[in-house]
Amino acid sequence: MPPLADSPSAHPPLPRPFRLDGRVALVTGAGRGLGFEMAKSLASAGASVVINGRHAGRLEAAAAALAAETGRVVDTAPFDVADPDAGRAAIAAIAQRHGRLDILVNNVGARDRRPLKDFAPGEIASLIATDLVGPMLLAREAAEHMTxxxxxxxxxxxxxxxQVANRHDPVYTAAKAGLTGLMRALAVDYARAGITSNAIxxxxxxxxxxxxxxADAAFSAFVDVRVPLGRWGRPHEIGAAAVFLASDEASFVNGHVLTVDGGQTVRM
Known part of the structure; x- marks a missing residue:
């Protein structure tokens, strides 16, 4: 006798939420820090992850650590995101090896805290190339394969x-604001191709x-006052944000900035 239409056995089991099985992800700047943590979370959710950085030795060590922690093989793609030809070749190689590229996490960022008057024009151009132009071109290449x-x-x-600025940090601040604008533009341009664009x-x-x-007691005291949660963010706390935005559960989230700051930017 078949199960009744309203019985639980009449319906197929729902997929596990926030899973990325069968998806292929590239995370730039993932040899350490937040990039490493996002790569770990994506791999733990089932994605096939490729990590990027400029230093092949550091990447290999990071990939080994990720494999040990997640039980999944993690590939490496050493290249400089500021080199358009290298980025194009790397994305093509990933798509050829895995048959697709589903997720790009543009994480690389260089920082140089100095007043604007102390920057030579070439130094400004170099930072903008790494922090803004490189991610823009990688997104373009990735979107072609995603389409x-x-x-x-x-x-x-x-x-x-x-979103907010500190003294003596003009180039980085400008580049990050530019990335927010880029993300929103891509959210509009690629949406009809089934591609969402969001930011963390x-x-x-x-x-x-x-x-x-x-380690600076005075600065950590400032963090205690400035951040409503009263502490630094722990690196692993960034990973779930990446998994959410990469998952099917975020299929209608497009053009959004997900701020992960313990409430710092909403405090007076």
Missing amino acids: AHRHGRLITVTSIAG APGMFATETNAGLV
């Missing part, structure tokens, strides 16, 4: 520096890059 499958997730890691804006996280500030 063929009518599915894709472009995830841009900006910063709360794209991290606040102050206790990463290797910020180790000196974390």
Whole structure:
């Protein structure tokens, strides 16, 4: 006797939420820090992950660590995101090897805290090339492959520096604000191809890059006052944001900045 129409056994089981099985992801700047943590979360959710960075040795060590922690093979793609030809070749190689590219996490960011008057024009151009132009071109290349499958997730890691500014940080702030604008433009341009474009804006996280500030008692006291949660972000706390935006559960989220800052940007 077949099950009644309204009985649980009459319906197929729902897929596990926030799973990325069968998806292929490229995470730039993933040799350490927040990029590493996002790559780990994506792999743990079932994605086939490729990590990028400029230093092949560091990437291989990171891939081994990710494999040990997630039980999944993680590929590496060492290249400089500021090199358009290298980025184009890397994305083509990923698509050829895996048959597709579903998720791009544009995470690389260089920072140079100095007053604008202290920058030579070439130094400004170099930072903008890494922080804004490189991600723009990678998104363009990735979207071409995503369009063929009518599915894709472009995830841009900006910063709360794209929303609020500190003294002596003009080039980075301008680039991150530019990335926010780029993300919104791509959300409009690629939506009909089944591609969403969103951003993650991290606040102050206790990463290797910020180790000196974390160890500075005076600065950590400032964090305690400025961040409503009263602490630094822990690197693993960024991963779920990437998984959500990459997942089918975020299929109608497009053109959004997901701020992960413990409430810092909403405090007076």
